[in-house]
Amino acid sequence: MKISIERGALVKAMAQAQSVVERRNTIPILANVLIEAEENAVSFRATDLDIEVVDKAVAHVERPGATTVAAHILHEIVRKLPDGAQVTLVDDPASGRLEVSAGRSNFSLATLPKEDFPVMASSEYLANFAAPAPVLRRLFDKSKFAISTEETRYYLNGVYMHVADGEDGKVLRCVATDGHRLARIDAPLPDNSGDMPGVIVPRKTVGELRKLLEDDDAVIAVSVSETKVRFATPEITLTSKVIDGTFPDYTRVIPVGNTRKLEVDASEFAKAVDRVATVSSERSRAVKLALDEDRLVLSVNAPDSGAAEEELAVAYGDERLEIGFNAKYLLEIASQVDRENAVFLFNSSGDPTLMREGNDTSAVYVVMPMRV
Amino acid sequence: MPTLCRDCLTRFETGPRCPACRSPRVLSHPELFSLSIAHMDCDAFYASVEKRDNPDLADRPVIIGGGRRGVVSTACYIARIRGVRSAMPMFKALQLCPEAEVIRPRMSVYAEVSRAIRAMMEDLTPAIEPLSLDEAFLDLGGTERLHGAPPAVLLAGLVRRMEAELGLSGSVGLSHNKFLAKIASDLDKPRGFSVIGRAETADFLRDKPVRMIWGVGAAGQAALDRHGIRSFADLLRWKRKDLHAAFGSMGERLWHLARGQDARRVSPNAPVKSISNETTFAEDTGDADLLDGHLWRLAENVSDRAKARRLAGRVVVLKLKRANHKLLTRRLSLREPSQMADRIYRTARDLYDALHDPGPWRLIGVGISDLVPETRADVSGDLLDPGAARRAGAERATDAIRARFGSDAIVKGRALR
Numbered sequence: 129m130k131i132s133i134e135r136g137a138l139v140k141a142m143a144q145a146q147s148v149v150e151r152r153n154t155i156p157i158l159a160n161v162l163i164e165a166e167e168n169a170v171s172f173r174a175t176d177l178d179i180e181v182v183d184k185a186v187a188h189v190e191r192p193g194a195t196t197v198a199a200h201i202l203h204e205i206v207r208k209l210p211d212g213a214q215v216t217l218v219d220d221p222a223s224g225r226l227e228v229s230a231g232r233s234n235f236s237l238a239t240l241p242k243e244d245f246p247v248m249a250s251s252e253y254l255a256n257f258a259a260p261a262p263v264l265r266r267l268f269d270k271s272k273f274a275i276s277t278e279e280t281r282y283y284l285n286g287v288y289m290h291v292a293d294g295e296d297g298k299v300l301r302c303v304a305t306d307g308h309r310l311a312r313i314d315a316p317l318p319d320n321s322g323d324m325p326g327v328i329v330p331r332k333t334v335g336e337l338r339k340l341l342e343d344d345d346a347v348i349a350v351s352v353s354e355t356k357v358r359f360a361t362p363e364i365t366l367t368s369k370v371i372d373g374t375f376p377d378y379t380r381v382i383p384v385g386n387t388r389k390l391e392v393d394a395s396e397f398a399k400a401v402d403r404v405a406t407v408s409s410e411r412s413r414a415v416k417l418a419l420d421e422d423r424l425v426l427s428v429n430a431p432d433s434g435a436a437e438e439e440l441a442v443a444y445g446d447e448r449l450e451i452g453f454n455a456k457y458l459l460e461i462a463s464q465v466d467r468e469n470a471v472f473l474f475n476s477s478g479d480p481t482l483m484r485e486g487n488d489t490s491a492v493y494v495v496m497p498m499r500v
Numbered sequence: 501m502p503t504l505c506r507d508c509l510t511r512f513e514t515g516p517r518c519p520a521c522r523s524p525r526v527l528s529h530p531e532l533f534s535l536s537i538a539h540m541d542c543d544a545f546y547a548s549v550e551k552r553d554n555p556d557l558a559d560r561p562v563i564i565g566g567g568r569r570g571v572v573s574t575a576c577y578i579a580r581i582r583g584v585r586s587a588m589p590m591f592k593a594l595q596l597c598p599e600a601e602v603i604r605p606r607m608s609v610y611a612e613v614s615r616a617i618r619a620m621m622e623d624l625t626p627a628i629e630p631l632s633l634d635e636a637f638l639d640l641g642g643t644e645r646l647h648g649a650p651p652a653v654l655l656a657g658l659v660r661r662m663e664a665e666l667g668l669s670g671s672v673g674l675s676h677n678k679f680l681a682k683i684a685s686d687l688d689k690p691r692g693f694s695v696i697g698r699a700e701t702a703d704f705l706r707d708k709p710v711r712m713i714w715g716v717g718a719a720g721q722a723a724l725d726r727h728g729i730r731s732f733a734d735l736l737r738w739k740r741k742d743l744h745a746a747f748g749s750m751g752e753r754l755w756h757l758a759r760g761q762d763a764r765r766v767s768p769n770a771p772v773k774s775i776s777n778e779t780t781f782a783e784d785t786g787d788a789d790l791l792d793g794h795l796w797r798l799a800e801n802v803s804d805r806a807k808a809r810r811l812a813g814r815v816v817v818l819k820l821k822r823a824n825h826k827l828l829t830r831r832l833s834l835r836e837p838s839q840m841a842d843r844i845y846r847t848a849r850d851l852y853d854a855l856h857d858p859g860p861w862r863l864i865g866v867g868i869s870d871l872v873p874e875t876r877a878d879v880s881g882d883l884l885d886p887g888a889a890r891r892a893g894a895e896r897a898t899d900a901i902r903a904r905f906g907s908d909a910i911v912k913g914r915a916l917r
Contacts, residue, residue: 280832280850281884307835307882381883410876412836454880480883498880 129193129219131165133185135209135230141183142203144364145174148181148336149199160196162245163217165189173245174199179333179368180248194242195219197226205235248367253351253358255324259300261346263315264359267302268334268341270313270491273460275331276306283373287334289357290326290375291317295489298322303378307496309457310381311464314490324352328371333357340364382494383480386473388446390419394465394485396440401462404428404436405455413455416500419474420448428455429500451477452500461493503528506656506693509649531697532674533650536641537766539673539681540658542617543690545634547576549613550603552667561600565590571780573605577690589782610634611808613666620661624654629766634670635685637678639766656693676701679762683712701760705732713757718825723747732758772809776817776867777801784823786859795852796845796914798866803841804907806868807899812839812877813868816847820855821863830855831869837877842891844868 145161153159162173170187173180205228206215213230219239220227228235268287276284284306292301292314299314300321329337337359340348351358358367405413408430418425422444427437451474461483462470468486475481483493504511505518506525511533517524542548546564551557561579565572572593575584582597594600614633621628624647627639640651647654655672662668671692673684680701684694696704709731711721727746729735735743735758743751756762777798785791806812814837820828830851838844848866881889901910 278835280854284884305883307884308880310883376884381886412876412879414879452879478881478889494883496880496883499878 129163129165129195129217130191131170131187131189132214132216133170133187135206135211135213135215137185137187138206138215139203141170141172141185142199142206144181144183144336144339145172146199146203147339148174148176148179150176151200157196157240157244157246159198159200160240160245161199161202162194162196162242162247164194164242166192173247175246175248176332177246177248178330179336179366181336181367182365184363193219195226195239196242196245197237197239201237202228209233251351251353251356251358251367253353253356255321256349256351257318257321257324258347259315259318259321259350261341261348262344263300263318264337264348264350265341267300267313267315268329268337270464271302271304271311272331272334273464274304274306274309274311274493275334276304277331278306281307283328283371283375286328286330286371288326288328288375288378289324289352291322291324299490303375305376305378305381305494308454309461309496310378310494311461312378312382312492312494318350321350325354326375327352327354327357328373328375329357330368330371333366333368336366336368340366381480382492383473383475383482386475386479386482388419388449388474389444390424390472390474391443391469392424392440392472394462394470397470398459398462400426400438400440401455401458404438405459407434407436408455409433412498414452414498414500415455415458416450416452418448418450419444419446421445449474449477450500451481452498453481453495454498457495461495464491464493501528501530502532504532504652504656506660509653509656509660511653527652527656527693527695529695529697531699532652532695535674535676535695535697536639536643536651537675537677537681538638538640538651538655539678539685540621540636540638540655540670541673541685541689542634542662542668542670544574544576544580545668546574546605546610547579548668549610550606551576553609557601561597563590563593563597563600563602564605565593565602566604566779570782575600587780589780591782607805608808613668616666617662617668617670620658620665624658627766627768629768637681637766652695659691659693677760677762678764678766679714679757680760682714683708705758705760706736708732710735710754713754720750772811772871774817774867774869774871775802775805775809775811775813776819776865776869777805778819778863778865780821780863781861784860784862786861791852791859791861791864792849793914793916794864795848795866796841796912798864799845799848800841800912800915802866802868803839803844806839806871807874810874811871812837812874813844814870814872815868816844816851817865817867817869818848818851819863819865819867820852820859820861823860823862825862828855833870835882836879837870837872839868839874839877840892840895842888842895843878 164171168189170185172183209230215230218227224239226237226239271287288303290301291298294314298317300317302313304311340359340361346361349360357370401415404426405415405428408428416427424440424442429435465485471484473482480494480496501514503514504527505523506527507523508521510518510520512519518526547562550562562576563572563579564574570590572586572588574586579597579600584593584597610633625638625640625643629637644650659670662670669691671685671689673681673694675681675684675696676698680696684696687694710724740755743755779794815831815833817831832847832851898910
């Protein structure tokens with residue numbers, strides 16, 4: 129194999145590859161990226177056995193071929209090369225080395241046989257559809273903060289993507305929860321996605337997927353099977369196993385009878401929460417919300433370090449209510465609001481609270497209160 | 501040689517009897533009045549409390565422990581004559597001593613007595629390090645001027661006061677470090693007072709078995725055996741770096757202990773790091789129902805103690821021992837710290853189920869660690885487990901009933917398994 133590739137294209141491909149490769153590996157080949165060169169295109173394939181990413185880049189291929197080399201090292205080398213450099217990769221099967229050269233820099237890297245590289249088995253996809261990048265971006269960005277890290281409830285360690293009944297018919301829905309809070313985000317159902325089985329997309333996959341969604345004009349080809357999900361742009365294909373488990377019935381968790389309505393400017397609210405929470409250094413800082421006729425008093429009382437209080441003008445017309453929340457959770461859900469006011473719907477100080485943006489029910493958040 | 505009468509606390513120069521009260525309980529040692537690290541251990545504590553509270557039991561063998569399948573937690577000295585030992589399975593203890601009175605432990609009573617003893621110790625020094633309800637290290641260094649008497653006198657006074665005011669006896673070990681003080685208190689039980697001075701340390705230790713070292717159990721002993729180490733004399737033959745190579749940091753400690761050196765301080769109110777409880781089965785078992793019952797009782801006991809200390813744990817630990825004594829521990833961080841029996845039990849149960857191992861087991865234990873004040877515990881519920889709030893409410897109500905009418909006033913069916 130002998131190829132010549134522009135540094136920028138190589139950096140992009142290697143960045144994608146090295147983030148999939150796990151830092152600590154017991155199987156040496158998994159630390160490597162598989163480089164395959166054929167006719168003016170080079171593909172870079174990396175996997176952790178759960179996720180596989182293939183990035184195709186344009187290159188001048190002098191001699192086709194394939195080899196594998198340590199992803200982190202190649203990434204580091206390329207990253208440190210000067211902008212605009214032309215990089216040559218030459219595979220020498222006799223010495224088992226990959227010669228990397230650019231300008232006056234030369235590197236010789238150990239390789240492992242390409243035959244040893246595990247290529248993810250293909251899957252029989254039950255649904256194939258196209259979704260605009262901004263739609264997927266919204267679905268995952270607004271839900272991923274609620275993904276759980278709890279190992280025992282492994283089925284919560286991802287975003288549940290499925291087809292659901294919305295208020296106006298079927299929707300493409302993403303749900304994530306960790307038992308403290310829940311996010312339920314809807315998007316119009318893309319054509320041909322109706323038969324999609326519900327899948328739990330793992331946290332790491334959500335992170336990798338995000339890199340495919342930066343371009344507003346991109347359209348992502350999505351394929352879903354019972355066990356795998358694939359997201360593809362013309363250059364990058366991300367294939368991932370899904371979490372083998374049953375996502376809990378979240379519908380019974382979303383309160384329907386909450387009537388006490390608070391409307392508040394989300395960014396003012398978030399800033400105030402952030403300010404009062406400063407006085408507490410505990411891991412889970414509790415903020416108390418005291419609601420009265422068009423008045424909200426936020427307070428934090430940390431016996432060891434101090435106390436804080438801030439008043440906000442809000443729209444609230446129900447009975448007095450005092451309720452506590454984890455400051456971090458309040459901040460996270462408030463920061464999801466980007467256009468209108470945040471609307472909170474409370475029941476009692478012990479019941480889950482619902483939050484949405486204005487009257488928009490396509491993004492709904494639930495948060496558990498905290499005893500204060 | 502400095503001598504002290506343990507009955508009237510008179511100090512004098514050598515003699516078989518006290519010149520003041522003629523008591524033969526005298527203590528002579530060249531370093532008697534210059535040593536200040538002590539270990540005090542109550543004699544058959546739980547059993548002694550029961551005998552004190554029920555004089556009918558005074559001359560009968562008494563065993564404190566749970567059920568036929570439980571183990572002996574304390575045996576009185578009469579039962580000990582028959583061969584009953586603590587940690588012995590109850591059925592075996594009853595074979596040795598069928599007429600023994602078996603009493604379930606009344607932890608709250610013992611805790612109260614323990615507090616009274618602690619208060620007496622606090623009159624002597626603030627440097628007290630309790631090891632359990634009935635034993636503690638005391639550092640009496642620098643208190644001689646304050647009390648106008650050397651540590652040995654104060655300690656003899658402490659046990660005399662315990663006998664007079666609480667009706668309980670204890671044994672004292674006095675030495676120049678914790679390791680030796682703990683060994684000393686065990687030399688002359690009950691109602692003992694032993695001294696190990698600096699000058700005699702090396703001679704004293706030489707022929708003693710290394711299992712005397714606190715923390716060296718059956719497994720540690722076996723490891724030492726493999727290297728041919730049985731006595732302290734064996735240990736002394738080892739170079740420091742060889743011990744380190746063979747046993748790691750424990751080797752380092754062994755090297756010092758072999759020379760009677762122990763630099764650990766008596767650290768008062770060393771924070772409680774974990775709360776745990778375990779049961780050894782009379783016969784190894786893999787019976788899922790039986791284990792479930794044990795899990796619940798252990799979780800409830802841990803929860804009760806956590807609640808009493810106003811603490812909660814962030815981590816639940818499950819401990820199991822196989823028939824071949826191989827130990828297995830599994831731990832899980834909770835979403836938020838908890839002190840609730842329900843949460844501890846369910847987590848331990850999840851850990852057990854995740855093992856997919858049918859046993860049989862010889863021991864099962866449940867504990868919590870990473871302790872935090874209870875104000876930070878169970879503050880928010882679980883969206884996905886709406887029943888948890890109701891169960892927690894039921895548990896608080898049950899606690900209130902038990903507090904008023906006794907711990908057996910209300911029990912879960914699960915606890916009867």
